[in-house]
Amino acid sequence: xTTQTEVxxxxxxxxxxxxxxxxxxxxxxxxxxxxxxxxxxAGEPAIVVLPTxxxxxxxxxxxxxxxxxxxxxxxxxxxxxxAANADDGCIVLSLLRMNRILEIDPGNRLVRCxxxxxxRALSDAVREHGLFFPPDPASTDTxxxxxxxxxxAGGLCCVKYGVxxxxxxxxxxxxxxxxxxxxxxTTVKGxxxxxxxxxxxxxxGTLGVIVEAVLALRPIRPPSLAMLATFGTxxxxxxxxxxxxxxxxxxxALELMDKTSSHAVAELGHPMLSxxxxxxxIVECDGNDPANELASIAGLCRGAGALQVTVAADQAESxxxxxxxxxxxxxxxxxxARMPGRPTAFIEDVAVPRTKLAPFIDQIASIAEKYxxxxxxxGHAGDGNLHPTVVFDKDDPDAFKRAQDAxxxxxxxxxxxxxxxxxxxxxxxxxxxxxxxxxxxVNLEMQRGIKRIFDPTGILNPGKVLE
Amino acid sequence: xTTQTEVxxxxxxxxxxxxxxxxxxxxxxxxxxxxxxxxxxAGEPAIVVLPTxxxxxxxxxxxxxxxxxxxxxxxxxxxxxxAANADDGCIVLSLLRMNRILEIDPGNRLVRCxxxxxxRALSDAVREHGLFFPPDPASTDTxxxxxxxxxxAGGLCCVKYGVxxxxxxxxxxxxxxxxxxxxxxTTVKGxxxxxxxxxxxxxxGTLGVIVEAVLALRPIRPPSLAMLATFGTxxxxxxxxxxxxxxxxxxxALELMDKTSSHAVAELGHPMLSxxxxxxxIVECDGNDPANELASIAGLCRGAGALQVTVAADQAESxxxxxxxxxxxxxxxxxxARMPGRPTAFIEDVAVPRTKLAPFIDQIASIAEKYxxxxxxxGHAGDGNLHPTVVFDKDDPDAFKRAQDAxxxxxxxxxxxxxxxxxxxxxxxxxxxxxxxxxxxVNLEMQRGIKRIFDPTGILNPGKVLE
Numbered sequence: 001x002t003t004q005t006e007v008x009x010x011x012x013x014x015x016x017x018x019x020x021x022x023x024x025x026x027x028x029x030x031x032x033x034x035x036x037x038x039x040x041x042a043g044e045p046a047i048v049v050l051p052t053x054x055x056x057x058x059x060x061x062x063x064x065x066x067x068x069x070x071x072x073x074x075x076x077x078x079x080x081x082x083a084a085n086a087d088d089g090c091i092v093l094s095l096l097r098m099n100r101i102l103e104i105d106p107g108n109r110l111v112r113c114x115x116x117x118x119x120r121a122l123s124d125a126v127r128e129h130g131l132f133f134p135p136d137p138a139s140t141d142t143x144x145x146x147x148x149x150x151x152x153a154g155g156l157c158c159v160k161y162g163v164x165x166x167x168x169x170x171x172x173x174x175x176x177x178x179x180x181x182x183x184x185x186t187t188v189k190g191x192x193x194x195x196x197x198x199x200x201x202x203x204x205g206t207l208g209v210i211v212e213a214v215l216a217l218r219p220i221r222p223p224s225l226a227m228l229a230t231f232g233t234x235x236x237x238x239x240x241x242x243x244x245x246x247x248x249x250x251x252x253a254l255e256l257m258d259k260t261s262s263h264a265v266a267e268l269g270h271p272m273l274s275x276x277x278x279x280x281x282i283v284e285c286d287g288n289d290p291a292n293e294l295a296s297i298a299g300l301c302r303g304a305g306a307l308q309v310t311v312a313a314d315q316a317e318s319x320x321x322x323x324x325x326x327x328x329x330x331x332x333x334x335x336x337a338r339m340p341g342r343p344t345a346f347i348e349d350v351a352v353p354r355t356k357l358a359p360f361i362d363q364i365a366s367i368a369e370k371y372x373x374x375x376x377x378x379g380h381a382g383d384g385n386l387h388p389t390v391v392f393d394k395d396d397p398d399a400f401k402r403a404q405d406a407x408x409x410x411x412x413x414x415x416x417x418x419x420x421x422x423x424x425x426x427x428x429x430x431x432x433x434x435x436x437x438x439x440x441x442v443n444l445e446m447q448r449g450i451k452r453i454f455d456p457t458g459i460l461n462p463g464k465v466l467e
Numbered sequence: 468x469t470t471q472t473e474v475x476x477x478x479x480x481x482x483x484x485x486x487x488x489x490x491x492x493x494x495x496x497x498x499x500x501x502x503x504x505x506x507x508x509a510g511e512p513a514i515v516v517l518p519t520x521x522x523x524x525x526x527x528x529x530x531x532x533x534x535x536x537x538x539x540x541x542x543x544x545x546x547x548x549x550a551a552n553a554d555d556g557c558i559v560l561s562l563l564r565m566n567r568i569l570e571i572d573p574g575n576r577l578v579r580c581x582x583x584x585x586x587r588a589l590s591d592a593v594r595e596h597g598l599f600f601p602p603d604p605a606s607t608d609t610x611x612x613x614x615x616x617x618x619x620a621g622g623l624c625c626v627k628y629g630v631x632x633x634x635x636x637x638x639x640x641x642x643x644x645x646x647x648x649x650x651x652x653t654t655v656k657g658x659x660x661x662x663x664x665x666x667x668x669x670x671x672g673t674l675g676v677i678v679e680a681v682l683a684l685r686p687i688r689p690p691s692l693a694m695l696a697t698f699g700t701x702x703x704x705x706x707x708x709x710x711x712x713x714x715x716x717x718x719x720a721l722e723l724m725d726k727t728s729s730h731a732v733a734e735l736g737h738p739m740l741s742x743x744x745x746x747x748x749i750v751e752c753d754g755n756d757p758a759n760e761l762a763s764i765a766g767l768c769r770g771a772g773a774l775q776v777t778v779a780a781d782q783a784e785s786x787x788x789x790x791x792x793x794x795x796x797x798x799x800x801x802x803x804a805r806m807p808g809r810p811t812a813f814i815e816d817v818a819v820p821r822t823k824l825a826p827f828i829d830q831i832a833s834i835a836e837k838y839x840x841x842x843x844x845x846g847h848a849g850d851g852n853l854h855p856t857v858v859f860d861k862d863d864p865d866a867f868k869r870a871q872d873a874x875x876x877x878x879x880x881x882x883x884x885x886x887x888x889x890x891x892x893x894x895x896x897x898x899x900x901x902x903x904x905x906x907x908x909v910n911l912e913m914q915r916g917i918k919r920i921f922d923p924t925g926i927l928n929p930g931k932v933l934e
Contacts, residue, residue, distance in 0.1 A: 107709055107822035108851075130715060152658035163656060166633065181909045187818040188850040189630060189890040191619035191669040192898075192905050193932060194914045198665040202658040219715030242574055248597060248686030288755035351654040355574035383655040384575075423656040431659075438659050442648045447661045449920035453913060465660060 009067035010047060013091065016059035021097070023048040032074065032094060033086040038346045038394070039404060040082025040429040045072070045092040052097045054172070054180065054211045060093055061209065062178030070462050073205035075116065075147025078139040080347055081428025083151060083204040083464050093209060095146050101125050102212070109217045110169065110186065115146025115210045119153075122215075131217040134161035137424070138329075146210050152202035154424030156325075157221075159382030160252045160286075163424065165201045167216045173200060173208030176455040186214050199450070204426055205461040207454040224252055224286035226321040227294045227311040229301040230277035234258060234365075237279035238358025240304035241381050244283070244297055245354065251297070253284035254382030255325050258361050260368070261376035261389075264331035270324050272310045279361070281306075281381065282325050284318075328378050332389055335374060341393030346403060350414035351423030354384040363413045364388050371406040373399075385423035411437075427465045435465070476534035477514060480558065483526035488564070490515040499541065499561060500553040505813045505861070506871060507549025507896040512539070512559040519564045521639070521647065521678045527560055528676065529645030537929050540672035542583065542614025545606040547814055548895025550618060550671040550931050560676060562613050568592050569679070576684045577636065577653065582613025582677045589682075598684040601628035604891070605796075613677050619669035621891030623792075624688075626849030627719045627753075630891065632668045634683045640667060640675030643922040653681050666917070671893055672928040674921040691719055691753035693788040694761045694778040696768035697744035701725060701832075704746035705825025707771035708848050711750070711764055712821065718764070720751035721849030722792050725828050727835070728843035728856075731798035737791050739777045746828070748773075748848065749792050751785075795845050799856055802841060808860030813870060817881035818890030821851040830880045831855050838873040840866075852890035878904075894932045902932070 014022055023029070024047055034042035046069075051057045064071045070090040077084050086092050099116035106129045113122060119140045123133050136155035137143055143153070149171070154163045170184025184190070184197035200207055231237040237256060244254065257265070257280040265280075266273035273280060281301065285293045291311075298309045312318035329345070336343035352360050361377055364386075368375035379386030388410055392403040411421050411434050421427075421434040436444065448466055451458075481489055490496070491514055501509035513536075518524045531538045537557040544551050553559050566583035573596045580589060586607045590600050603622035604610055610620070616638070621630045637651025651657070651664035667674055698704040704723060711721065724732070724747040732747075733740035740747060748768065752760040758778075765776045779785035796812070803810035819827050828844055831853075835842035846853030855877055859870040878888050878901050888894075888901040903911065915933055918925075 105820075105822075106713060108820045109712065130713070152662075154656055158656065162633075165662070166629075175909065175913075179909050180907075181913065182907050183910055185818075185887050186820055186885055187852075187887050187890065188821065189621055189625065189818050189847075189852045190887040191891060191893055192887050192889050193894060193902055193910070194670055194674075194917055195619075195632070195665050195668065196910060196913060198662050201662060203661055207661075219717065245576065246573060246597070250686065351652075351656050353572075353575045353653055354655065355572075380656075385654075385656045418653055420652050420654050420657040420659050422659050423654065424658060426658055427660060435660055440647075440649050442642065442646050443650055443660070443663060446642075446648065446663060446920060450661055450917060453916035453920060 009063060009069055013047065013060065013063045016063065017049060017051065017056055021050050021052065021056065032092045035077040035079040035082060035084040037080050037082040037428060037430050038344060040085055042085035043088035043090065045086040046089045048092040048094060050094045050097045054174065057174045057209055057211050058178045058180065060091065061174050061176060064091055064459050065177045068457060068459060070459050072461050073209045075144035075150065076118065076142050078143040079147060079151055079426065079428065080349065081426045081430040083426050083428030085429060087462060095144065098211065104129050106131060110214055111217060112212065112214050113145060114212060116144050119143050119145060119148055126217055127220060130220055132220045133167065133215060133217055135164045135167065145213060149201055149210055149213060150204050151426035152424065154385065156253045156255065156380065159254050159380055160250050161218065165198055168197055168201050168213060169216050170214035171197050171200055171210055172212035173210050175208045176457065176460045181208065184214065202426065204428060204464050206451060206465050207460065221252065221286045222288065224284050224318065225290040225294055225312050226282060226284040226318040227298055227309065228272050228321045228324060229281045229306040229309045230274055231279040231281065231306055234279045234361040235358045236305040237281050240281055240301045240306065241357060242355060243300040243304055247300060249293060249297060251283045251382060252286040253282065255282040256357065256379055256381035257325065257328060258377040259365065261328045261331065261378050264335055264376060265324055265327045268327055268331050268334060270327060272321065273324055274308060277307060280324065282321060284322065328376065332376055332391055336391045339391065339393060341395045343391055344394045346390045348388040348390065348407065348410055349422050349425035350410060350419055351383065351385040352414055352417045352419035356417040356419065357381055357384055360386060360413065360417055364410055367406050367409045371402040373402055373406050375406065383423065429464060432465065432467055476530060476536055480514065480516065480527065480530045483530065484516060484518065484523055488517050488519065488523065499559045502544040502546040502549060502551040504547050504549040504895060504897050505811060507552055509552035510555035510557065512553040513556045515559040515561060517561045517564045521641065524641045524676055524678050525645045525647065527558060528641050528643060531558055531926050532644045535924060535926060537926050539928050540676045542611035542617065543585065543609050545610040546614060546618060546893065546895065547816065548893045548897040550893050550895030552896060554929060562611065565678065571596050573598060577681055578684060579679065579681050580612060581679060583611050586610050586612060586615055593684055594687060597687050599687045600634065600682060600684055602631040602634065612680060616668055616677055616680060617671050618893035619891065621852065623720045623722065623847065626721050626847060627717050628685065632665055635664055635668050635680060636683050637681035638664050638667050638677055639679035640677050642675045643924065643927045648675060651681065669893065671895060671931050673918060673932050674927065688719065688753045689755065691751050691785065692757040692761055692779050693749060693751040693785040694765055694776065695739050695788045695791060696748045696773040696776045697741055698746040698748065698773055701746045701828040702825045703772040704748050707748055707768045707773065708824060709822060710767040710771055714767060716760060716764060718750045718849060719753040720749065722749040723824065723846055723848035724792065724795060725844040728795045728798065728845050731802055731843060732791055732794045735794055735798050735801060737794060739788065740791055741775060744774060747791065749788060751789065795843065799843055799858055803858045806858065806860060808862045810858055811861045813857045815855040815857065815874065815877060816889050816892035817877060817886055818850065818852040819881055819884045819886035823884040823886065824848055824851055827853060827880065827884055831877055834873050834876045838869040840869055840873050842873065850890065896931060899932065899934055
């Protein structure tokens, strides 16, 4: 039912936007109602707006502020924590059409862009200038830079090159009341005032709407080479990781696959994986002499008891090694296809201190057994960041319940090992309760205070990150 | 004059501290009254406290909060912006005696420490475990880690390894009311909630008192090699820098010395510097094959019109190259010694986009001429971060005035080139007015709001960063 107040604010909203920037049909409102997170409720937006200019975003926020209407900023909805899920009656503010590169500055190794550009499009554009934007989440092809910044996204090569936060120099945001706020800088270094820029990284649209970003870039990385080692136990793989780190190696990827994911990929026919492996380690190096570095690392893996070690001799073999990691999700989907009902894969995101990886993997295996669930675990071993993936039938209430319980058990185990409830996917709705278990009450109180400073009436992505 | 209220709060303060943690004599109060910044007023503290435990820091803040007494947290007072300068009647809270390393964790490449440990002591301690803490401000031997974090310190090798902010994973702070607030994490990655940790980096003791830090470390860097090139103009040196960057090199130091500093060091007798040089570039590389990388860079310098290029063949020559940069301050002091009166050297800190370095250096030279001042400029060329150093007689009111005017002119020129008023020294008192010229009013309003959340009664380092 559309009330009189709704009509008046929607009229005001429409009045400042081109007709093609407004979607009101039920199908569009449903399509823009949620991101890619399961277990996270989503409401029905009253309207979806797709502005193309900063002035239009300001108009949206001014109108929302005047009428007290909640606004949910959105990128490509690839997020996995429900941070972009709509509230009933809200304005969904999609930044997808603000997707331009505003400036590429090779001399200063930086790029200025709008938030709606995809990570892929940005990476491709800067590569033409000999430059490299490292953050490489799995959704690279479709996720937006604004979304990457909003959640603090990571990826495979972060173990060497750092995460999104490490590349954000400056931002421009539209605040809850429609005012524009530039922050940060265009210089490499700078410490002028409180660092609002990094307060916005990971704030999931709760403090303001990011409408522009200045990102640092690196020179294109040297060609890489990869290797793969299989182990009889997670503990042996953990020992190999410990030795690699202790020797001072900084690989450009250091990925761990548990027994379940190793088996699933082996079943898909990958030649380097064996069905008797309980853990697989994939190492990529891109230094000046990756072959030599990989040879050292291969030795360390053997010393830690590797069953089999395959070092790529060339780019083609290297690609085949990395394919094993890439095949994990397809392998999960193949497993799911054999299950009854409507199976879905829920990708988790927990980080523990690197040295706690092996015990954490063993605990996840026990949790899978206890809740009778198919859980495969892969992750960025170099960062201690794991992605346990639960495959379950979402139409089966019992399986759904067991999946939720297993998720809780995994979070609790991660925290007990000194970890964090999210390494790179964010809090959103999904982990709001768990945030309270991770963070100290005084810390949370200060976070709520900061939220009030930026959004006193609470219209910006309400209920996300903090309640 | 000591009032009754003072007596009562000082009694309460003393009651919770060991006798040796309290200094009340005039000499001590004077000694702890200011950091190393000129042009910045300092008051007389009522008392200096040097706690050794977190509980004692909490007692100090609880007492200050109860009685409304301002507190100025302090490290080694090597700061150059007056951020640690006392207010009249304040409590100076020196963290110098909280200088323990609490944990070195080689497996997770991190260290947990108290704030009062010196950068040198921390670096030496972790080196024994094969680890490297990169931030290397000029005051490394004496400055504290807490101070490094509070100002967001940098250094020479930041061009490759990043600044202090890049290494701070987690902090524990005592808030204005004495409550303890842990923030951040011990994992490599983590995005759970707003990033309070990096809000504290660079906040100069205005949001809370840092009592513990968890810092990320790197493996010990490979041996380095250095080269030196002289140029006829700053523009030619700027062109060389541009070519080095454009070719994708990432040196571990890329330092520029202007005409004045080149001449001063040549006069001290450094064999590689010539009196006809208008700019000197020092490049250090520490990759897998530094000799080869330096050979390429030497070629780029020659192509940009270098007068003379000296590539170190071994560690001894490399040391001599780097000595040229290290000699800048002694050379300035030698120049100062020849001046009449009580000459002092004021080290400035401005950062511009890397490509604006050459015009900025030329503008600084014009400013020196206009104000008839001896200004030498050196800096971290790879970061665009320059340190113009004004040598003047502080007893000469006219020279003092001209030095202040030149300082203002340099700030204005840096901002006009798209730069920032501070790359790594902070805002303190010195640059508070300039902060208002750099930052947008909405941004400043939000910063003030954040300050109010953490310190509602304004007792924590009042008047620093923001007014």
